[in-house]
Amino acid sequence: MTTARGFFVRSEPLRLTQFSKKATNFEILRNLEICVLGEGVMTDQPTAAVIGLGSMGWGAAVSLLRAGIATHGVDLRAEVLEKFRAEGGSSFDRASDAVADVDVVFIFVVNGQQAEDVLFGSGGAVASARKGTVFVICVTMEPSRAIDLAERLEAAGMLALDAPVSGGSAKAQAGEMTIMASGRAEAFDKAGSCLDAIASKVYRLGDAAGKGSQVKMINQLLAGVHIAAAAEALTLGAKIGLDLGMLHEVIQECAGNSWMFGNRGAHIVAGDYTPHSAVDIFVKDLGIVTGEAADHPVPLSQTALALFKEASAAGMGREDDAAVAKLLATKGGIKLPGMT
Template identity: 50%
Template sequence: MSKRSEQTLQVGVVGLGAMGMGTATALLQKGLSVTGCDISANARDTFVAAGGSSVATPAELAHCHIVLVVVVNGAQVEQVLFGKQGVVSHLASGSLIMQCATVAPSQAKQLGERLGAEGLMMLDAPISGGAAKAKSGELSVMASGTPEAFSCAQTVLDAMAANVYRLGDEPGIGSSMKLVNQLLAGVHIATAAEAMALGIRMGLDPEVIYKVITHSAGNSWMFENRVPHILSGDYTPLSAVDIFVKDLNIVHQTGRELALATPVAASALQQFTAASGAGFGREDDSAVIKVYQRLSGITLPEAANDALGG
């Protein structure tokens, strides 16, 4: 038995946003020793209240065997790993980085090469399922990496995911699959918003639209999940508009690298970009419907407190 296997597994989670907090909490609930890291003191305090421990910088995760990176974009991943307070230079050889953010496949491949040169393993492991499934430990993980990386990550994967897809032996493949998912997710949200806007503009009751479509062929997971946010007038960000500005831009850029046109994704990207430009970037991604409100003057459902004048 190796010295590592004799030790209590120490897991770090960098990024205690909706997905990161849920994942870190799920790991705690499965009995793992978890240290959360976030620039937000409030997020750190929330995680400590849940039973975990916390640090303010990735460099302070030197004791961890596995570090999950659950941040917003590729620039943040770079900073977490290789920045001035980055974790890479502090980890013991043979430690594992689970890169869970949505990044370009080309970046994921490069990260794998750079981490390997530092004596570290990497699992390219983007996640999907939303905050609720993160908290319940029922995410889908689209992963690629060496058999050794998968073996090292097994306990963590068992605790955080309902579905783990082993897609290949090299970083970049997992991120490629996540990009397919994000293309569909972004298009479905934008289309759901457009469909709701059309129905409202024609005078249909939004609640009735939802009831009928969720029992008809036009339904999608995103329609069923996001339209209730519109019906309640609650755009508290579970996944923000700007996330899809970022992700659909990665789709567009990757398509250019491959000389593959992605016109439907490009159209959805324009809608999310318009929503962000109108000031809705940090609202829930269902707020993309507000673009149609601005353009056509449709009346959207209001939050209960707004309707009451609160």
């Protein structure tokens, strides 16, 4: 049971649900009656856990708290747990301790192997979760592995959503991620208010696990190629003597623009490679693309992957993924902003 301040509506079957501030949810008002305005006690607000408080998981966890959902955060780093307590959350360093009394568990670890460990490994979540807990797996991984994890969760009596996210750390912090999810309707229903708390768009891509991860894989193909293309374009621009700030501004008004050119291009223009994402993330994600593509041709993904691998081997694996521009600049014999 949690206490939260806000608008409440009475729905059928009769129960109190916190009314989201998000405009998209105003539609449900049509069939509802506003019965309480102000602070109240809610009997069915779910409780949530977020395993992995990196940039995306942190954003999800604080967005859940902001929506009035009691949230347990799990991370290995004591300073992150301390910071999460300061935000009003409950902090745990073991997944098994955090999930015993929660309804929805978000997994925001780095890769498929870590997801398997926090779910089924020693101290993992599944052994101590209640039957029927919804596990929302927001990790970018091989679609085949996502299907396997969902099957094992359901065999253990749990519900599962294959639910990778997109949007970057700023949108995560604002509760405005995009979620690409697939899984059973019951899982969507039970996790609904939590998904709404962290995302501005929730795409329901069908009943079957795997569809979410497949769409995310295609997104990462494009994202990785576009980052490398932005790096190639701005580095060539610098080589031929163009002002990078002007070039970056003009292209954003032209047909050559991409979300990544706008976002990561700004990092290159500023010479700021503070990691929001990281080179090694795209070594992983484009590796998933080329692996799952098997003999299907993905020449641009392969070319971009080779660049990210080379940048990682040159020591830039934990820098911002836009650091691939520094690799190209070095090869071209020029210096970009921020290169010494």
